[in-house]
Amino acid sequence: MNEQQTDTIRLLIADDHAMILEMLQLYLNGVSDITVETVPDLPSAVRELDKSGPFDLVLVDLDMPGMDGLSGLSKALEHNGGKPVGILTSSPSPRVVEEVMALGGAGIVLKTASLKNLANEIRFMAGGGRYLPIELVEKRQSTSDESGTGLSKREFGVLELLAEGMPNRDIGAALTLAEPTVKMHVKSICKKLGVSNRTQAVIAARDRKLI
Template identity: 45%
Template sequence: MRILLADDHSLVREAVCAFLTAEGFEDVTGVSSLHEALDRVADDAPFDLVLLDYDMPGMNGLDGLSRMRAAMGARPVAMLTGSASPAVARQALDAGARGFLPKTLSAKSLAAAIQFIAAGGVFAPYDLMAAAPTRPADGLTQRESEVLSGLCEGKSNKEIANDLNLQEVTIKLHVKTLCRKLGARNRTQAAMLAQDRALHP
């Protein structure tokens, strides 16, 4: 797996690269700016994953994420940060980041998160996201969010209907809509996608 890490702090950049190499990632490249990272993506052989420091000069908030996502196409881009906040994490994930990785993660946790992202998942630490205020997921109504919560808890349509004082057929319609909005094939995948994207607290 080819990984590109962009971080303007040389000690952090070198430490993270060393951590990842020690965990078995053979091709880890470190650069010091967003501009340099964009140049490497454009000129070098394809990278499987790009890690961007959220606080790096030139990022301009999530503008840098958008620019790198455009350069990477379908390949994943994740944020690495030393000053993580639930609000910023949600904004990054909503903007298409495939992960939000605090620099406080251990080497093994960081490696596991990267493997998870490379396999198609979306990673954000549970303890960080749990601190975020709950709200309806983007694009979902309050009722759809309530039904989604039931799916994530493994409840049947009948159980969710009883909880919400609705007809079971109404829950079935909500589940169908949720699958369409989340791009899921079935209720189980909808629940998995919701948890991956931190749509369910």
């Protein structure tokens, strides 16, 4: 009895979509070695972690109330005593994937994926593994020279900040680059994407699913 209890994974899922929570809970209730609690937002998750945590794994929706981008991931990690916290989302950009991993996230579970592998993904992350779906791994590996663009990793970083509407000065500060260097990268990005200005570069990159 004690052995069974020890082997059971305690999972907390935070998502503001009731249908997602109900679907995940219904599926996971049929998995003998996983027990699941659900909450609708990050503040509720933090309260649950402080009251009943740490959990063996926490999954937090990237876009739910209280997340404030990926700062919510850091907050969840802090309140879960350093135990694994992963992200639930639908279609993360390469930059989001990089940031999740850089912040120490346990991985990313896609809401668009089949449920059939979910239990194994949960076991893997709860056991200390870092999980990324194969499509995100492939996208991550190709960001440095995305098919047909030849963008460098640095240019790709500049492009993603362009997409956020940042001026060159702020991009330089974020990436520790001199403003003239940022201008040079923007010019190179436009040339490689076959466009004439930064606005067109962002549009072209989104059309090609680069960001």
